[in-house]
Amino acid sequence: MYLPGKTSDAVEQLLHRLRQLTTALLEGFDLQQDSITLEGVENLYELFDKDQLFLVQDGMLHFCKNGQNLASFDEGDIVGISASFDMPAPVLRSDEYVELVPIDRDRLLRHIYSDKRRQHYWSHFLVCQNSLLLDFLSDMVKDQVRPTAGFQNISEGEVIIAQGDAAEHVYTIITGEADVFVDDVKVGEIGEEEVFGAMAVFTKEPRSATVIARTPCTIMAVPQEDFILLIEAQPQAAVNLIENLARRITALNQQLIEKH
Template identity: 75%
Template sequence: MYLNGKPSESIEQLRNRVGQLVRVLLEDFEIEGTPVSLEGVDDLYELFDRDQLFLVQDGMIHLSKNGQNLLSFDEGDLIGIHQSFDMPTPVLRTDEYVELIPISRDHFLRHVYSDKRRQHYWSHLLVCLNAMMLNYLADLYKDQVRPTAGFQNMQPGDVIIQQGDPAEHVYTIISGEADVFVDGMKVGDIGEEEVFGAMAVFTGEPRSATVIARTPCTIMAVPQKDFVLLIEAQPKAAVNLIENLARRISILNQQLIDKGETPQG
């Protein structure tokens, strides 16, 4: 069995375990089917009833969805488990020569359930197949779906953002509070669940303020390139950001009014 791309260590371990379990389950099993040779098959189960499993004897056959091969089976692999239980699943196809040995699903299951040890191995096989696909899906989409956020712990007085530094991250305070300073003068504060540091990311300018932890803080730092992904994956973060920016603009306007200057709009 082969999955597209370079498999992670966990997937490789699961793949090896699946092969071992199939071999154990087929021990002492009397295969009655006659090998069939196929070539250029778009959907294996258009040719066979769904109460059939198959043992790959030679060649390679692919699990395919929308024209894309997701994984490939070769000699020794047992295929058709999901299809034989009439579950929605990608098709099994091949453009090449493949030799398969048909196995009656009911015959095989009687063999499995006639022995408690084999029942255990069968359950283990199903769990391993599920875990392998979940790991594969997670590896496939981890860089596209999940922002690479990092968590940091800050002590009172620690500088989270330094005025004048380049903007590389957007931050959220998970717990704790921080103070905001501009040119050494306190101009605001930041509380839990507030998003900050986004303005410079949007404008591309250096940091316009310094943020210092007032209490012990846990913050989430999201790299600039992943910030858009965070907004897409967590709409609440976008709402919090807009609310925070509106609140800060209101505070700045009040400060300008107090100084007799023109408010920002």
């Protein structure tokens, strides 16, 4: 079996163990049917009954969901276990030549349960598949990121960020209001739930403006590294940030129009 992308050492160990367990489960089992060859199969189980398993002899089969290959099976892999128990599963497909040996599910299960050692291998096989799925998902799916945020109480007139300073945090006003100044000229205002200080984090440049609390404020400060992780893991946060920036750009444009 192959998984897309860079896999962890734990996943590699599980894949190796699955291959060993498959060999142990098939030891002494009579593969009664001849191999079959297929090409360009979009869904294997549109051609065969679901109580049929398959041993891959040559070529590759792919687990596919919504047009995306999630995993690939090659020589020595048993496929179709989920389908044979009528459980929801991605389709098995092949873009090119693949050679398969059909295995009757019930015959294989009788072979497994006739020997306590093989029963142990079977249990281990299923547990390994489950562990593989969980470990792989933990690598591929980003958790909901909760940044290490610090809350600060700011007095009226206090500088929150200063023009020219290095950008280390991104801020959100929880309560209160603040004014934005560039070269001591007021260019904007910031209200509750608005994010500010993000541009310098992305551009890696010093702060382009000074923000001063107009009223007593409670603000949330998120370290720039955690803010970037938040944007990557929660696209809605990026949408909110873009909306805030768009409002400020519109306000600045209006100021320029009024001055002319």
